[in-house]
Amino acid sequence: MDAGSGNFRMMGxxxxxxxSSLKGGVGKTSVTTGLASAALMRGMRTLVVDLDPHADSTTSLAVARGDGTEVAQLLRNARRSRVSEHVVRSGWLDLLPPEHRSEARLDVVVGSALSSTFDRPDIRPRDLRRLKALLTGLTGYDLVLLxxxxxLSGLTRIAWSAADQVVLVAEPSLFSVAGTERAMRAIRLFSQEFNPGLGRTKVVVNRVRTDSTExxxxxxxxxxxxxxxxxxxxLEEDSQWQQIQGAAYPVHRWPGDQARGLAEAFDQLLVQLVPPTGD
Ligand SMILES: Nc1ncnc2c1ncn2[C@@H]1O[C@H](COP(=O)(O)OP(=O)(O)OP(=O)(O)O)[C@@H](O)[C@H]1O
Ligand SMILES: [Mg+2]
Structure with a gap:
């Protein structure tokens, strides 16, 4: 782990x-897990909340579906649940050198198909605030990734209500750019009405092919x-990504120069999203 890790913890x-993204398959889960991997190597204590009913980040973080308490159950009992009692430790920690394992923290609130009951376009304001209620007063973590x-239905809005900032993932294609524009507008309106504290939305571009003029x-x-x-x-189109996710591995532990380049890209993205203090 990086010697500068303490700087992140000083943020309090x-x-x-x-x-988030309006469009499917653009790389939300890949960006979530890439950032989680960068945060782990940086010594940030991180919680990933898997709001997607497909629960892909739960799988990618080497957590068996069915372990822990599903996010849908926690959302149902948001005011009575202590989230830290229901998280599951990521299997990625077993891949760290033993001397780093005890201080590292990467936990998951597991996803499941049950969460789709909250994914309605007409979500009620009291449902909208359930994740915020669940995460209010959370201690022991530096970063939470949703x-x-x-x-842009109920679950994404539940995430925006609880978030300090939104990262939109986009591919460099016409429909994805148009979708990102719509999402940007939706976030602005949402922020005015429900979460004025939401910081400036950032955009991560994924699956870029350097040989494509489009x-x-x-x-x-x-x-x-x-x-x-x-x-x-x-982030460039990189065929290794499927292998890394298939093996439920953190990109920072995957061998080879190509993976190292990908890992470094996530280090840079993380620093821009959560700047270290005290440097
Ligand atoms: N830069 C990349 N290069 C190659 N393949 C990628 C890249 N990013 C993501 N993928 C692959 O594309 C597929 C979709 O990625 P991912 O699951 O991260 O997208 P998503 O936005 O979370 O999808 P969904 O909308 O279904 O949740 C996965 O198989 C993933 O391994
Ligand atoms: Mg996904």
Whole structure:
């Protein structure tokens, strides 16, 4: 782990980041797990809340479905549940050198299909605040990552209500850029009405093919739309990613130079989302 890890802990309050997109399959879970991996290596105590009914981040973080208390149950009993009593330790910790294992913390609130009962477009305000209630007063973590389903429906809005900031994941394609624009507008309206404390939305571009002129054009378009809200570096299309996720491995522990490049990209993204203090 990085020697500078203490700087993150000096921040005090936990940072809650929602990883969202309107479009499916653009890489929300990959970005969530890539950031979790970077945070783990950086010594940040991290909780991943898997809001997606498909529970892909639960699987990617080497947690068996059925372990722990499902997020839907916690949301149902939001005011009575202590989230820290229901989390499951990520199996990634077993891959760390033994001397780092005891101080490292990466936990998961497991996802399941049950959470789809909250994924309604007409979600009631009292349901909207359930995750916020659950995470209020949470201690022992520096970072909470909320992996959302691919819509702007109930579960994503539940995440936005609880979040300090939203990261939108986009591919450099026409429909994804259009979807990101719609999501940006939706977040602005949502923030005014329900969460004025929501920080500036950031955009992570994923699956960039450097040999594609269409991708080059869409990237240019996104740069002019989002300026410094567009995080760098962009993440390239990388066939290893499926293997890494299939093996339920943190990208920082995957061998080879290519994976090291990917891991470093997530280190840079993490620093921009949660800047260390005291450097
Ligand atoms: N940069 C990349 N290069 C290659 N494959 C990628 C990349 N990012 C993600 N993938 C793959 O694309 C698929 C979809 O990614 P992921 O599950 O992260 O997207 P998602 O937005 O969470 O999807 P969903 O909307 O279904 O939740 C996965 O198989 C993942 O391994
Ligand atoms: Mg996903």
């Amino acid at each position: 309050r936990v940072q809650i980041v929602s990883v 992996d959302c389903p691919p819509s 991708h080059e054009f869409r990237l240019f378009e996104m740069e002019s739309l989002y300026h410094d809200a567009l995080l760098v570096p962009v």
